[in-house]
Amino acid sequence: MIQVKNISKSFSGVEILNDISFVFEKGKTNLIIGKSGSGKSVLTKCIVGLLEPDIGGVFYDDIKFSSLKSHDKKKVRKQIGMLFQGSALFDSLSVEENVAFPLRMFTKMTEDEIFERVNFCLKRVNILNKNSLYPSEISGGMQKRVAIARAISMKPKYLFCDEPNSGLDPVTAIVIDELIQELTKEYEMTTIVITHDMNSVLEIGENILFIDGGVKKWEGSKDEILDVKVKELYDFVYVSKFLQKMKK
């Protein structure tokens, strides 16, 4: 479980996040949704410690992460897997080396054990016979799946996915969404997905936080979101004419 309490963050006097509190539950796909520029990525960066919140705190289970020293933060970070918007695979490393990277860096596993774990993770995300290829030699959807394989290679307790299906076709996007949800259940992880894709919301949104203009406007689940009365969220959900017709 990850909890954020009263988080506020400003840049050069401009308030990006204002007093956000939320509980991201274990074993569920927790979604942070909102329009572009609403503060989703800043909130995520505050949670993973890439940014320091001005006010408030981030708790990983019972540990107040935001007030830990750099050395102690590293211990928590080893339990975090993250899928970045652009995959963020290391260009100079092959698919296999990318997935093996955290294992080589942080474990005392032998090369055979690493090889076995890498192949297991790649097989789990349905990437076969691509071990020696470089990120630039595989498609965007494959890059996302390799990045997921890298994120789960250390068996993390927390998984972050920043717009996991941006730039992907609808079919591949659903495959990625389903994969994230399956892995969340399989490893009992606390998964946080940042998205503005309504298909993802309706597919995997078990626990949803909606933010608008840096303020928390709504929380609930995918079953409740279609009957929502909050204007900002209603406008966000029913932005397409198709959904508006369906609603009528």
Place this chain on the structure above:
Amino acid sequence: MIRNLGKYMFMLYHIFFKPEKFSVYWRRFLDEVVQLGVKSLFIVSLMSAFMGAVLVIQTATAIESAWIPDYTVGFTIKQSMLLEFCPTIISLILAGKVGSNIASELGTMRVTEQIDALEVMGVNSIGYLVGPKILAALFIFPIVIMYSMFFGFFGGGLVCYFTEIIPVKQYILGIRYFSEDNFVFIRYALTKTIVFAFIITSISSYYGYYLKGGALEVGKASTNAVVYSSIFILFANYILTQLMLI
């Protein structure tokens, strides 16, 4: 200015943190030795050979006199190559080649969130990315410069052999003349090289690592890395020369 200096010092401070795993850093160091040094050998040998060749022709033409012995040409080439051309000019060329490479590599990693990915994993990204580059340059650049010295003399020798502008024997005699001072000159050249290696890699890493923006800024960072590395090399060259030779 002070803010930039502070960030630069902060970066240098983080290089000395204990590596997460020594074997991974060692592999990075070896990769960087190849990337920064071995892959520069071709351009360095080409530049040095032609520099030596041109210097021989220019010097021989300039001091053509019955009163000045032929070996003076060899001696002058030795002094020029050891003291200035190899350490400084080759370092300026390396600032262009290696500096822009480092800044664009780290800048692209920043833009594509690869550095953020390292940080989220719990890796000291400065130690992992910048540290091996600086250490590799400190190790390999002096070797590259000695290689450059050899090719500089060799290029000059080839000109003497093919054009007979001065006899090859006289050229070699000139190079070996006053050889008791060679140790001082080589020590001076290598000291300069080590300082220049640090300047090139640290300044270029700084511009790449702290890049903000997109592809356009990667280009700007690359240019800034080369410009500022070159300026600081020239500045350090003057200071070191005054300190070590006067």
